[in-house]
Amino acid sequence: MRDDIDVLVHEVGPRDGLQSIQTIFPTEAKMEWIRREAAAGVPQIQVGSFVPPKNLPQMADSAEVVRQSLEISDLTVAALVPNLRGAENGMAAGAHQIGVVISVSEAHNMSNVKRSVDESLDGFSQIVEYRDAHDDYKDTVLSGGLATAFGCTIDGKVEISAVMRVAEEYLKRGADRLSVADTVGYANPKQVKDLFDELYRTVGTDIAVGAHFHDTRGLGLANAYAAVEAGVRELDSCLGGLGGCPYAPGASGNIVTEDLVFMLEGMGLRTGIDLDGLLEAREIMECHLEDEPTQGAFVSAGRPLGFEPASVAA
Numbered sequence: 608m609r610d611d612i613d614v615l616v617h618e619v620g621p622r623d624g625l626q627s628i629q630t631i632f633p634t635e636a637k638m639e640w641i642r643r644e645a646a647a648g649v650p651q652i653q654v655g656s657f658v659p660p661k662n663l664p665q666m667a668d669s670a671e672v673v674r675q676s677l678e679i680s681d682l683t684v685a686a687l688v689p690n691l692r693g694a695e696n697g698m699a700a701g702a703h704q705i706g707v708v709i710s711v712s713e714a715h716n717m718s719n720v721k722r723s724v725d726e727s728l729d730g731f732s733q734i735v736e737y738r739d740a741h742d743d744y745k746d747t748v749l750s751g752g753l754a755t756a757f758g759c760t761i762d763g764k765v766e767i768s769a770v771m772r773v774a775e776e777y778l779k780r781g782a783d784r785l786s787v788a789d790t791v792g793y794a795n796p797k798q799v800k801d802l803f804d805e806l807y808r809t810v811g812t813d814i815a816v817g818a819h820f821h822d823t824r825g826l827g828l829a830n831a832y833a834a835v836e837a838g839v840r841e842l843d844s845c846l847g848g849l850g851g852c853p854y855a856p857g858a859s860g861n862i863v864t865e866d867l868v869f870m871l872e873g874m875g876l877r878t879g880i881d882l883d884g885l886l887e888a889r890e891i892m893e894c895h896l897e898d899e900p901t902q903g904a905f906v907s908a909g910r911p912l913g914f915e916p917a918s919v920a921a
C-alpha cells in the first residue's frame with residue numbers, strides 16, 4: 608500500500624452499487640463518476656464485473672470502463688469476476704486487481720452459483736493457474752472474497768471456523784489478498800473484532816485483508832471501526848451508499864464512502880481523499896440516477912466546526 612495513506616478506501620459503487628439498482632448508467636456516465644472520484648483522491652475503484660451481459664446488462668461495458676479507467680493516473684482499477692471466463696476477460700481488459708467471491712455459507716454459494724464451496728475454490732485455482740501461465744498478467748492481483756462471513760440469509764449463523772477454512776484455502780491456492788464481506792448486513796462490531804482477530808492469528812499479518820460492510824441494519828460504520836481496530840487497512844464503500852440489499856427491500860447498501868472518509872480522517876487516519884471532492888463526485892453520480900435513493904449523513908450535516916482531516920494536516 609502507498610505510504611502516504613493509512614487506510615485504503617476502495618470504492619465499489621460502480622459495481623456493487625450499480626448492480627443493485629434499476630437505472631442503467633451509460634459508459635460515459637460511469638466514467639464521469641469514476642474520473643471525478645479518482646480526482647478527489649480515491650486510490651482504488653472497482654469499476655465493473657465480468658459477468659455474462661444477459662445476467663447483468665448494467666455491467667455489459669465493463670471491459671470498456673476498465674480500459675478508460677486505466678488512463679487515470681494513480682488509480683488502482685479493480686473488477687469482479689465469477690469464474691475463469693470472467694477472469695480471462697478482466698485480465699485481457701487490463702484490470703490491476705481481479706476479485707473473486709465465494710460464499711462461506713454452502714447454501715448461499717449453491718443458490719448463487721450452483722457450486723459447492725470446494726468447487727468454487729477449484730475455480731479460483733484455475734484463475735491463479737491462468738494468471739501464472741501468462742507473463743502479461745504476472746502483476747495482476749488476485750483477491751479472494753469471502754461472502755456471508757458474518758451470517759447468511761439461508762443458513763443463518765456462519766461458523767468462524769468455516770471462514771478460516773476458506774481463507775486458508777484461498778491462500779494455499781495463491782490468493783494475493785483476502786476480502787471479508789458482511790454481504791447481508793448481519794454483523795455487529797464485537798463479531799467483527801473477533802473474526803478479524805482470529806483471521807490474523809490464522810493467516811498472519813503479512814497478507815492484505817480488506818473488509819466489505821453493508822449498512823443493512825445500521826451497523827456498517829460501527830463494523831468498519833471495529834475492523835480498523837482489529838488491524839484492517841482496506842475498506843470497501845460506496846459513494847452515496849448507492850444500491851440496496853436484494854434480501855431487504857428498502858434497506859441501504861454498502862457503507863457510505865463520504866461518511867467512512869469523514870470517520871477515518873477525523874480519527875487521524877489518512878485516506879488521501881478530499882471530502883469536498885467526494886461530494887462533487889456524489890452530485891455527478893446523483894444526476895444520472897432515476898428515482899434511486901442515496902444515503903449519507905455527512906452530505907446533509909456537513910463539516911463540523913474545527914474539523915481537521917488527517918490527510919490535510921499531514
Ligand SMILES: [Zn+2]
Pocket residue numbers: 623790819821861
Ligand atoms: Zn456488497
